[in-house]
Amino acid sequence: MKKVAFIGTGNMGGALIRAACRAVGPEQVVITDPAAEKAAALCAELGCLAVPSNAEAVQAAKYVFLCVKPQIMPGMVKALSPALGEDNVLITIAAGLKMADILADLGKTVPMLRIMPNTCAAIGQGMIALTAMPGVDECHWQAVEEILSCAGRVERLEEAKIDAFTALAGSGPAYVDLFIEALADGAVMAGLTRQQALTYAAQTVMGSAAMILQSGKHPGVLKDEVCSPAGSTIAGVAVLEQHSFRYASMEAVMAAYRKNIDLGKR
Numbered sequence: 001m002k003k004v005a006f007i008g009t010g011n012m013g014g015a016l017i018r019a020a021c022r023a024v025g026p027e028q029v030v031i032t033d034p035a036a037e038k039a040a041a042l043c044a045e046l047g048c049l050a051v052p053s054n055a056e057a058v059q060a061a062k063y064v065f066l067c068v069k070p071q072i073m074p075g076m077v078k079a080l081s082p083a084l085g086e087d088n089v090l091i092t093i094a095a096g097l098k099m100a101d102i103l104a105d106l107g108k109t110v111p112m113l114r115i116m117p118n119t120c121a122a123i124g125q126g127m128i129a130l131t132a133m134p135g136v137d138e139c140h141w142q143a144v145e146e147i148l149s150c151a152g153r154v155e156r157l158e159e160a161k162i163d164a165f166t167a168l169a170g171s172g173p174a175y176v177d178l179f180i181e182a183l184a185d186g187a188v189m190a191g192l193t194r195q196q197a198l199t200y201a202a203q204t205v206m207g208s209a210a211m212i213l214q215s216g217k218h219p220g221v222l223k224d225e226v227c228s229p230a231g232s233t234i235a236g237v238a239v240l241e242q243h244s245f246r247y248a249s250m251e252a253v254m255a256a257y258r259k260n261i262d263l264g265k266r
C-alpha cells in the first residue's frame with residue numbers, strides 16, 4: 001500500500017502533490033482526477049502513479065487527501081464510502097466545510113483531519129493549518145505533517161479557529177499582493193521602472209517578514225529601528241497612519257472572517 005493518495009489534481013491539489021512527492025517520494029504517491037490527462041501530465045513530471053477512479057485511489061493508499069471543490073464534496077464522499085477500508089485516513093482541504101459534515105455525508109466513522117493551505121504552498125512557502133476530529137491518533141497528525149513538510153509551515157489549530165486562520169493566511173496573499181502593487185506604484189511615481197519597483201517591493205516585503213520570523217522581534221520594534229528622528233521613513237509611516245492603514249488591515253481580516261462564518265453555515 002502506498003502512503004498517500006490525492007483525489008483531485010487542480011490548483012491546490014496539484015501544489016500539494018508536488019510537495020508530497022518531494023517529502024515522501026513519488027513512489028509513495030497515487031493521484032486521480034476525472035480529467036485523466038491532467039493527472040497523467042503530473043505523473044510524467046513527478047513520477048507518481050495515476051489511477052482511473054477515486055475508489056482505486058483509496059484502495060491504493062492510506063492517507064487520502066480530498067482536493068475537490070466544496071460543492072463537489074458531499075456527492076463525491078457518498079460515492080467513495082463503499083470503497084473505504086479500515087486503514088484509510090481522510091484529509092479534507094476544502095475551505096469552509098466542517099469535518100463533522102463531511103463525515104455525515106460519508107456515513108462512516110473514519111479518522112479525519114483537515115488542512116487549510118494558502119496559495120504559497122505552490123512554491124513550498126505555504127502557511128497551513130492542520131486540525132483533526134477528536135480522538136485522531138497522534139501518528140496520523142505526524143504522518144500528515146510529514147507529507148506536508150515541503151509545502152510550507154504547518155501549525156496545529158483547533159477547528160473552531162480555522163475561519164480566523166483562513167481570514168488571515170488564506171486570504172492574506174491577496175492583501176500582501178495589493179500592498180506590494182501599491183508600494184511599486186509609488187516607486188514608479190518616484191521614477192523607478194515597473195519591473196524594478198515590483199522586484200524591490202516584493203523582496204522588501206519578503207525580507208521584512210523573514211526578519212520578524214527569524215529575529216522574534218515585535219514588528220513595532222523593527223519599525224522603530226528603521227525610523228530615524230525627523231527622517232524620511234517616519235514621514236512615510238505618518239502618511240500610512242493618517243490613512244488608517246492599520247485599521248483598514250484589521251477590518252479586512254475581520255470582513256473575511258465574518259464572510260467565512262456565513263459561508264460555513266449549512
Ligand SMILES: NC(=O)c1ccc[n+]([C@@H]2O[C@H](COP(=O)([O-])OP(=O)(O)OC[C@H]3O[C@@H](n4cnc5c(N)ncnc54)[C@H](OP(=O)(O)O)[C@@H]3O)[C@@H](O)[C@H]2O)c1
Nearest residue numbers: 008009010011012013035067068069070076093094095117
Ligand atoms: N486554491 C486555493 O487557494 C485553495 C486554498 C485553500 C483551500 N482550497 C480548497 O482546495 C480544494 C480544491 O480547490 P482548487 O482551487 O484546487 O480547485 P480546482 O483547481 O477546481 O481543482 C479541483 C479538482 O478536482 C477535480 N474533480 C472534480 N470532481 C471530482 C471528483 N468527483 N473526483 C475527483 N476529482 C474531481 C477537478 O477536475 P475537473 O477540473 O475535471 O472538474 C479538479 O481537477 C477546494 O475545496 C478549495 O476550497 C483551495
